[in-house]
Amino acid sequence: MRDNHFYAILNEELKLDNKKMNIIIFGPPGAGKGTQAKLIAENSNLHHLSSGELSRQMQKDKQMGEKIKHWLEKGQLIPNSIIINIVKKYIINNQDEKGFIFDGYPRNLGQAKELDKFAKKNKTKIDLVINLKLSEEEALKRILKRGKISGRSDDNLKTTKNRLHIYKTRTEPILDYYRKRKILKEVDGKRTIKQIEKEIKKIISQETKKTD
Ligand code: AP5
Numbered sequence: 576m577r578d579n580h581f582y583a584i585l586n587e588e589l590k591l592d593n594k595k596m597n598i599i600i601f602g603p604p605g606a607g608k609g610t611q612a613k614l615i616a617e618n619s620n621l622h623h624l625s626s627g628e629l630s631r632q633m634q635k636d637k638q639m640g641e642k643i644k645h646w647l648e649k650g651q652l653i654p655n656s657i658i659i660n661i662v663k664k665y666i667i668n669n670q671d672e673k674g675f676i677f678d679g680y681p682r683n684l685g686q687a688k689e690l691d692k693f694a695k696k697n698k699t700k701i702d703l704v705i706n707l708k709l710s711e712e713e714a715l716k717r718i719l720k721r722g723k724i725s726g727r728s729d730d731n732l733k734t735t736k737n738r739l740h741i742y743k744t745r746t747e748p749i750l751d752y753y754r755k756r757k758i759l760k761e762v763d764g765k766r767t768i769k770q771i772e773k774e775i776k777k778i779i780s781q782e783t784k785k786t787d
């Protein structure tokens with residue numbers, strides 16, 4: 576009898592850990608989206624989907640590689656007709672019992688709506704959007720520091736200024752889309768990586784309990 580009770584508790588914990596969730600990590604270039612998404616994915620039941628990483632990999636593509644390389648170097652958004660399909664393909668290829676943490680996706684309203692449609696078709700939804708807030712000044716500082724070693728063609732002053740401008744004008748406005756649905760959580764991105772990680776984990780854990 577006692578054993579059964581013990582296993583019931585254990586199963587309950589496992590159920591929480593295995594809950595399928597879809598999370599978006601949002602924020603300007605340099606906010607720490609990649610850093611935090613990786614940490615969360617390592618410790619949870621989520622696939623890390625970085626549209627930036629997928630785009631960088633596509634630079635090797637025979638058909639589209641040259642164009643993608645150009646957009647990345649300029650810091651321009653890859654057209655929706657291309658990036659939406661790249662992301663969908665990744666989701667389809669990684670569909671299992673896990674959810675996703677979307678890093679850098681969506682970046683405009685068209686992508687956000689398409690993601691919702693695709694999720695609905697797959698009988699799932701976006702559960703949580705975490706907005707990592709960081710000033711442009713701090714973001715620029717972090718990216719230029721990383722640029723010394725990253726080898727990323729977009730980690731330079733001119734391109735980063737353009738990336739920040741595109742974020743402000745095209746990406747940040749879609750936060751309202753999620754705010755209205757009450758699934759948006761704001762996180763101060765200017766603290767240490769550890770402090771931010773701790774806060775994000777707390778938010779996810781609260782969300783997990785809510786949707787139980
Ligand atoms: P993407 O790769 O997504 O780049 P980004 O959004 O510009 O952001 P970064 O990757 O530079 O920053 P991050 O927020 O991930 O921060 P990180 O953790 O690295 O996109 C690149 C390009 O791909 C786009 O410009 C576009 O062309 C294309 N693309 C991608 N998605 C697209 C989409 N959806 N639609 C169309 N086109 C798309 O941290 C930055 C640095 O700071 C690191 O060195 C890190 O170590 C450090 N750091 C992190 N956290 C902290 C902290 N708390 N304190 C101090 N330092 C920290």
Ligand code: MG
Pocket residue numbers: 608609610625627679
């Ligand atoms: Mg990143």
